[in-house]
Structure formats: C-alpha cells, structure tokens
Amino acid sequence: MLLALAFPFNCVAVLLALVWSWVSRPFHKAPVRVKSPKNILIAGARMTKTLLLARTFHAAGHRVILIDTEKFWLNGNQYSNAVAGFYTVPDPQKDLAGYTQKLQAIAQQENINLFIPVAIFSVVYPEGMEQHPLAGYCEVCHFDVAVTGMLDDKFAFAEKARSLGLSVPKSFKITAPEQVLNFDFSQEQRQYILKSIPYDACRRLNLTKLPCPTPEETAAFVNSLPISEKTPWIMQEFIPGQEYCTHSTVRSGQSTLYCCCESSAFQVNYEIVDNPQISEWVRRFLKGVDGFGQASFDFIQTPDGTAYAIECNPRTHSAITLFYNHPQVAEAYLDPAFSGEPLEPLVNSRPTYWLYHELWRLNEVRSLSQLQTWWRNIWRGKEAIFEVNDPLPFLMVHHWQIPLLVLDNLRKLQSWIRIDFNIGEVIR
Structure with a gap:
C-alpha cells in the first residue's frame, strides 16, 4: 500500500527527468570513445x-x-x-x-x-x-577456489589474519550446539556472538550476546540455530566500538580501488571515512593475496584505536556506490598494469542513501532534532539509484521489482522480515 501511494510521485519525478534528458541532450558531452x-x-x-x-x-x-x-x-x-x-x-x-x-x-x-x-x-x-x-x-x-574459500569462511579468515599478526576477535568454529552449551564463559572478559559461516541473509543481523541471562535462555537460543557439520557457525568475541566497512578491488596483492565507511548491521547509508589504521590493516592483509578479485572487510574499532577485522566477503560492497562520480573506476578493473595508490572516492563525493529506506525511517522520528538530522542526511546526500540521465531503474526497482517479489511472497503465503531496496530483495 505504501509503495502504491509513492508510485505517482515516482512517476512524475522519472517523467520530468526523461523530459529534461531529452531537452538537454544537445548540450551533453560527446560519448566517450575508447580505442x-x-x-x-x-x-x-x-x-x-x-x-x-x-x-x-x-x-x-x-x-x-x-x-x-x-x-x-x-x-x-x-x-x-x-x-x-x-x-x-x-x-x-x-x-x-x-x-x-x-x-x-x-x-x-x-x-x-x-x-x-x-x-x-x-x-x-x-x-x-x-x-x-x-x-x-x-x-x-x-579469486581462485582456495583464496575465495579462505575469505568467505569467517573462521578461516580470522585464522589467516591472526597468522599475519593482524588484530581479529577471539573466535571458535562451532559445528554442534553442545560446543556452545559446554563452553566456560566465566573465564572470558567479553561476551560472544554467533554467526553462520555460510551466508545467511536473515540471521546475519542477529547479534544476541552469549551467554544469555540464564542457562535456559542460552540453550533455547543456541538450539534454535541450524548448527551442524555441513552448516558451521563461528562463535566470535563481541568487541564494542565503532563499526566500519571497506571495499577493495585487488590485483596481485594490491588494491586498485578502495573505500572505507562507518557501518552498522543493516547498512543503507555510506559516507567516506579516512581511517589510517584500517587502510593499513587492509594493505597488509591483501599483500599476501594472489590473483584478481574483490574483498569487502568489516571492522570494529575500539576507543583505543585498535581495528579488529570481524569478517571478509570476497565480492563487491555496496559502499562502492560512493564512486558514482569517479571517472576512473573502469580503469581500476580493466588495466592489468594499474599501479600506485588505489583509487578512492572523489573529495566531492556525497554520502549515498536509498530514498525509500529513508522514507520508511520517518516512522522512527520522535522529535524535531531527529527530523532535522533526517532531512540533513537527504539534503547533503546522493540517492544511490536515481540519476537524471538514467531514471528508469528508480521507477522499475521500486514499483516493479519489489512489488512483484512481495506479491510472490503473498502468493506462497511466506512471511518476510524487511524489504532491502539496496540489494533489491525481500528478506525472509
């Protein structure tokens, strides 16, 4: 119903953009011609x-x-x-x-x-x-099978980083609930969280701290998870601090494209951050990674400045949307002789956001100051999908792709948790 209410406004915006593109076409720069x-x-x-x-x-x-x-x-x-x-x-x-x-x-x-x-x-x-x-x-x-497997496996990645002398949380590989239930948490200074090693779009946001207040609650939570030899999990020390995410396009141990942003469990806003501790961590780790590929790291940085890498995904990160106005991104992927410092978002790159996520967040606004903060994020940012000269995806993602996925869930009588306009999915 909310998407239906937004549909006419989206149509008007896209129609105006199409008209403007047509009217201003004679004044556009000539298309790029590459050899x-x-x-x-x-x-x-x-x-x-x-x-x-x-x-x-x-x-x-x-x-x-x-x-x-x-x-x-x-x-x-x-x-x-x-x-x-x-x-x-x-x-x-x-x-x-x-x-x-x-x-x-x-x-x-x-x-x-x-x-x-x-x-x-x-x-x-x-x-x-x-x-x-x-x-x-x-x-x-x-990357090849071995490197991809190491990066994608949260436990193997942590062990690799530790072998290089890089900071990572204390971690344990879990293949049966009993390993958690028999663990002596009384000897630990920090609590722990459980994360599935195979990608789990739903449970990846569950940051329940262990142990729970009572042994019964701990047992109920752990037994509710699909932990097995075929679906291993990692029990990882929970380190409080500021979360960060990075994207690196990598060729022969060197980043050709790099960005770093503050992060959160469900991230739909990206803004450039200069964090030397994290960029140095990434540089040292990637130095030993052969091949051509992509690596997206997640970090926690404690108040004393120590950056702990908590996982790596060997694929493109959504933070790459910050390169929306950078003219050399293609070169970072295509030039095998690329050398020197990695490309980073331009200094005039604005933070990226997804308008429909921001509109939904209005229901969380409870004060004038919160409303001002919300508006400031919109005013100073860049909508990640919308482009005046290429407006149709903005219409079709929000009012074709997502509604059909929601209707398909309804047809199958399946429940769902949220809509993620960033990755274009209905998360169940």
Missing part, C-alpha cells in the same frame, strides 16, 4: 552496486551485459541506459551444470572480456568446482 571497448558481464542485476558498475563502465565507453538468477527476471536495473543486454541463469546451488552451460554460452555469444561477480550466487564456488566456469572464456574478477 578498445570491452564487453563486461556483471552478475547480480537486482543490486544497486551492479547498477553503479554498469553506469561506470558505460560512461567509460564499454558495453555492459547483466545476468541474474531466474527468480530475478523482474529486476529493474535492466532498464538502465547503461545496460546493453540482460539474461537469466539457473541458480548454481540447484543446477550447477545448467548454470555453467548458460554462463559459458552468454560469454561466447556476447564476446565477453571481463566477468564481475556481485551477487553471492556467482561468488561462492559450489562443492566440487575446481575453477571458475568462465576460466578460459574471459578474464574473471574473482
């Missing part, structure tokens, strides 16, 4: 970070093709001016052979030069896969 334009394939069409990359490569004179799993045939980003084509592929977790065959066919048909995985379905190597399906077809911006 050797590339064909770029990006996986995760439903996500805002995919749209950012598509617009960036398109602005640099390259051709962009998007893919996503069959569930997201309805994604709104395929209507962007920056997108030359869109395909659906089978979910590799359900049909690995079909996914591989379709992906390779797309790469051949579109003469793809570079593949960038953004959504998790295209990042995680399914069991038994020894190399990426597009190895030999094009360059792949993704």
